[in-house]
Amino acid sequence: MGPHRPMQIYLPIAEMSVNIFVILGMGGLVGLVSGLFGVGGGFLMTPLLIFIGIPPAVAVATEANQIVAASVSGVLAHWRRGNVDFRMGVMLLIGGIIGSGFGVWLFTLLRELGQIDLVIRLSFVIFLGTIGLLMLWESTRTILRQRRHILTKNHHHNWLHGLPFKMRFRKSRLYISALLPMTVGLIVGILSAIMGVGGGFIMVPAMIYILGMPTSIVIGTSLFQIIFVTANVTVLQAATNHTVDIVLALLLLIGGVVGAQIGAKFSNRLPGEQLRGLLALMVLAVCTKLVFDLVTVPVDPYNIADTFNL
Amino acid sequence: MHPLTHYAYSIFLCLGIVLSEGIPRAIAQEGLAIDLSEKVVDITTGFVGSNLLLFGAAEESGNIVVVVRGPQTNVVVRRKERVAGIWMNRTQMEFSQVPAFYAVASSQPLETFLSKDQRKRLKIGPEYLHLSVADPTLTLDEIQKFRDALIRGRQRQELYQDTPGTVIFIGEKLFRTDIKFPSTVAVGIYRVDVYQFLAGRLANAQHTNVTIRKTGVEAEIYEFAHNRGLAYGVLAVLIAVMAGWLANLMFRRT
Numbered sequence: 001m002g003p004h005r006p007m008q009i010y011l012p013i014a015e016m017s018v019n020i021f022v023i024l025g026m027g028g029l030v031g032l033v034s035g036l037f038g039v040g041g042g043f044l045m046t047p048l049l050i051f052i053g054i055p056p057a058v059a060v061a062t063e064a065n066q067i068v069a070a071s072v073s074g075v076l077a078h079w080r081r082g083n084v085d086f087r088m089g090v091m092l093l094i095g096g097i098i099g100s101g102f103g104v105w106l107f108t109l110l111r112e113l114g115q116i117d118l119v120i121r122l123s124f125v126i127f128l129g130t131i132g133l134l135m136l137w138e139s140t141r142t143i144l145r146q147r148r149h150i151l152t153k154n155h156h157h158n159w160l161h162g163l164p165f166k167m168r169f170r171k172s173r174l175y176i177s178a179l180l181p182m183t184v185g186l187i188v189g190i191l192s193a194i195m196g197v198g199g200g201f202i203m204v205p206a207m208i209y210i211l212g213m214p215t216s217i218v219i220g221t222s223l224f225q226i227i228f229v230t231a232n233v234t235v236l237q238a239a240t241n242h243t244v245d246i247v248l249a250l251l252l253l254i255g256g257v258v259g260a261q262i263g264a265k266f267s268n269r270l271p272g273e274q275l276r277g278l279l280a281l282m283v284l285a286v287c288t289k290l291v292f293d294l295v296t297v298p299v300d301p302y303n304i305a306d307t308f309n310l
Numbered sequence: 311m312h313p314l315t316h317y318a319y320s321i322f323l324c325l326g327i328v329l330s331e332g333i334p335r336a337i338a339q340e341g342l343a344i345d346l347s348e349k350v351v352d353i354t355t356g357f358v359g360s361n362l363l364l365f366g367a368a369e370e371s372g373n374i375v376v377v378v379r380g381p382q383t384n385v386v387v388r389r390k391e392r393v394a395g396i397w398m399n400r401t402q403m404e405f406s407q408v409p410a411f412y413a414v415a416s417s418q419p420l421e422t423f424l425s426k427d428q429r430k431r432l433k434i435g436p437e438y439l440h441l442s443v444a445d446p447t448l449t450l451d452e453i454q455k456f457r458d459a460l461i462r463g464r465q466r467q468e469l470y471q472d473t474p475g476t477v478i479f480i481g482e483k484l485f486r487t488d489i490k491f492p493s494t495v496a497v498g499i500y501r502v503d504v505y506q507f508l509a510g511r512l513a514n515a516q517h518t519n520v521t522i523r524k525t526g527v528e529a530e531i532y533e534f535a536h537n538r539g540l541a542y543g544v545l546a547v548l549i550a551v552m553a554g555w556l557a558n559l560m561f562r563r564t
Contacts, residue, residue, distance in 0.1 A: 010357045010493070012524070012531040017358050017493040065546050072554025073561065114388050114399045122396075231547045238543025242535050246546050250553070257557040264561075294396045300466075301397070302459030305386040 013245035014058045020251065022052065027255020034070070034256070035263020036270070037279050038219065040226070042067050042197035043131075045252065047124055047286050056120045057111060058245055060196030061237035065249040067198045067230040070256060071223045078220025085171035085217050088181055089224040092203070095182035096229035099189020104236040107194055111241065114305060118294075123195050125290050131201055132283035139277040160210070172213045172221075180211055185225060193233045198226040341369040342514035344504045349518075351491060352525040362489040362520065364502065372508040373416065373423045374477045374485050375434060378520075380411030380469075381498030387456045387463070403448065403456040405441045410496035412436060412464070413471040415487045420474060423507055432505065432512075436461045436470050468492040489520075497522050 008017045026048050034041035042063050049059035078084055110116040163177035184206045188199035203222045207213045213221070238244040344366035351360045364376060385408040391400040414420070414435055430438050441460065443453050464470040469492065477487040489502070499521050506514040524532055535542045 008356060008358045008493075010353065010355055010528055012528040013535055015494065065550055068547055068550035069554035069557065072551050073558040074554075076555070076558040077561070114386070114402055118396075118398050227551075231550075234547050234550070235540065235543035238535065238546060239539040242539050242542075244535070244543060244546050246531060246535075246542075246549065249546065249550065253550070253553050253557075257553075257560065260557075261561065296397075298390055298397055300459065300462065301390040302456065302463065303388055303390065303399070304460060304463040305388055305402075 009247070009251070011054075011245050011248050013062075013243065014054055014248060016053070018052070018054075018248075023248065023251040024255040026052075027252040028259035029255075030252075031256035031259025031261075032263040033259075033279065033282070035260035036266060036275060037263075039279070040067060040070060040198040040200045041256070043124070043128060043195070043201055044282070044286060046120075046196040047128075047290060049248075050120070051289065054248070055243075056117045057107075057241060057243045058248070060107075060120060060194070061234065061241065061243035062245045062248045062252075063196035064192065064230045064233040064237065065244050065246070066252045066256065067196075068227060068234060069249075069253050070260075071198060071227040071230065073257070075220060075223040075227060078223060081220075083217045083220035084224050085169055085213070085221045086224065087167070088169045088172050088174075088211075088213070089221045091167070091178050091181035092185035092188075092221070092225040093228050095185025095187075096189040096192070096225055097232055099186035100193045100229050100232045101189075101236065103190040103193025104233060104240060106190070107237075108240050120195060121290050121294055123191070125287055125294070127191070127195070127202070128283050128287035128290070132280050132287055135276055135280035136284065139273050139280060143273050143277070171217060172211075174212060176211065184210065185229075188225075189229050189232075192226075192229050193236070196233075198223075198230055200226060342504065342506050342516050343367045344502075344516045344518060346489075346502065346518060346520060349520060351495075351520060351522045353495075353497065353523065353528060354526050355528060357493060357528075359493045359495070360491045362491070363486060364489055364504070365484070365486040366504060366516070367483050368485065368506050368514070369483065370508060370513075371479065371482045372506050372513060373418050375417075375420070375424075375505045375507070376413075376415045376477055376487055376489075377432075377434060377503045377505070378411065378413040378489055379409045379501045379503075380496055381500070382407045382409050383496075384408065385460065387460050389456070389459070403443060403445065403453070405443055405457070405460060408441055408460065409439065410498065411469050411491070411500060412439065413473070413489060415471075415473045415476045415489075417477040417479065417485065418474065423510055425510075428512070432503075434505075436465075436472060467494060469494070491522065495522055497524055 007019050007021060009020045010017045026045070030041040030045045030048070033039070033044060045066070046059050046063045049063065050056050075084065107116060110119050160180060161176065163179050165178045166175060167178045168175050184203060188203045191197060191202060192199050200222050203225070204218055207218045207222060208215060234244055344364060347363035347365075351362070366374070368374065384404055384406045386402055386404050388399040388402040390397040393400070420429065420435060424434065429435050433439060441457055461470055468490070471490070477485055479485045499519055501517060501519055503515065503517045505512055523529070
């Protein structure tokens with residue numbers, strides 16, 4: 001008895017009812033973007049989930065779970081082509097496990113203090129704003145100077161090469177300190193736990209510009225690390241905060257798989273630089289919406305802490 | 311259910327009470343009998359809220375008040391303040407004994423037949439709820455502001471309802487009202503009190519319970535996630551790995 005809306009599905013952990021097509025559509029849209037641009041999509045999905053009213057703590061933990069699946073399907077393709085540096089991946093992973101463990105601890109603490117929503121939103125504003133602006137600048141510059149040849153040096157020798165615990169990474173053709181990938185992994189691990197992202201958008205540039213890895217093996221190696229770090233985040237969030245919604249994760253996944261297939265098919269037919277400019281604009285739009293929500297006068301300055309923010 | 315069917319159903323049930331005098335199980339006191347269309351509300355996959363029908367028969371027609379109270383919990387209310395242009399939570403207050411759901415329905419506006427003392431004694435109306443604050447350092451004025459905000463917030467979520475005139479008499483003695491639970495309703499045992507006032511005095515009172523529970527897959531997932539979080543997390547990862555692998559197989563074929 002009572003109202004009957006067949007499009008609605010009740011999410012057992014978020015404890016709310018959502019429109020099933022909205023969730024599938026969002027998964028499809030973000031999947032399309034990730035297929036087109038070869039990005040993970042967590043940095044777009046988590047804010048979108050927050051926008052439709054999913055408690056931020058549930059959005060972050062559930063998205064980590066979804067990224068496990070997306071990264072597994074991605075890494076298999078790269079592994080078959082031999083584009084994974086496992087030795088480098090393990091070093092990144094050691095840092096990642098420590099970082100994500102610390103991140104989940106910090107997350108729980110911020111939740112008790114009632115500041116987790118704010119910290120999640122602010123982190124997204126900072127990272128999406130920075131990345132969006134950099135990408136926009138990069139793509140406009142490239143479009144403007146398309147005909148000019150610019151030589152780039154991606155392997156500088158500086159103080160980073162003086163660090164101890166040097167290791168040989170055959171696949172990456174590098175002889176660098178193991179502390180470098182560990183630190184990169186550590187930072188990405190913290191972000192992964194707090195923002196519900198894989199962290200590829202930070203790790204990939206760091207691997208190219210700081211570690212000096214060849215571009216061809218960067219994506220596969222980062223995906224390898226992301227699988228284990230997001231798996232660690234999922235397990236820790238489930239054990240301490242009980243915020244992983246498996247029903248929501250599965251719905252996002254279905255939409256994501258379909259979207260990514262379509263995106264990957266179209267990616268070769270569209271011009272790269274214009275496409276990257278478009279992604280930059282999308283990132284900036286999400287960022288703007290987040291800023292807008294943070295600075296506008298709330299409908300009611302008082303809010304009741306739901307069970308996820310206690 | 312179609313509104314018309316719902317209506318026919320209510321009349322049928324009310325007639326049932328009158329015709330089978332003395333038999334209805336809900337009768338405990340002479341002069342007032344009540345029952346609910348359902349005693350258990352199941353939260354399942356398609357749950358979008360639920361409407362229950364409360365119906366009753368009174369020997370003499372007076373004013374009827376129906377109060378529904380959900381399970382009590384502790385609730386934290388926070389106030390956002392502007393810091394460097396950004397709205398962030400600054401002050402917070404914890405209330406205990408806060409009902410998760412609280413609805414008052416009556417046949418007439420309450421103030422037309424009830425005094426403040428009566429309302430206070432029977433806790434009729436959200437302003438008469440006993441919400442206690444443990445912190446002794448807070449001023450009464452501050453507590454009042456947070457208290458109002460708590461009630462306001464719950465009203466916005468339709469978890470607190472104050473609806474005069476929604477207890478409807480069908481003829482002289484039969485009455486009915488709808489109890490509306492939104493989709494965010496908490497699980498637990500809900501107490502339904504029905505008061506009958508004659509000439510400004512409490513003449514009869516009856517009460518019954520409704521149980522709201524999660525059932526099926528929803529309940530199992532929720533229980534599993536909260537009781538065995540670690541195992542749940544490991545399972546969630548395994549499902550994701552399987553799904554990712556399947557997706558990759560599909561990718562390769564196309």
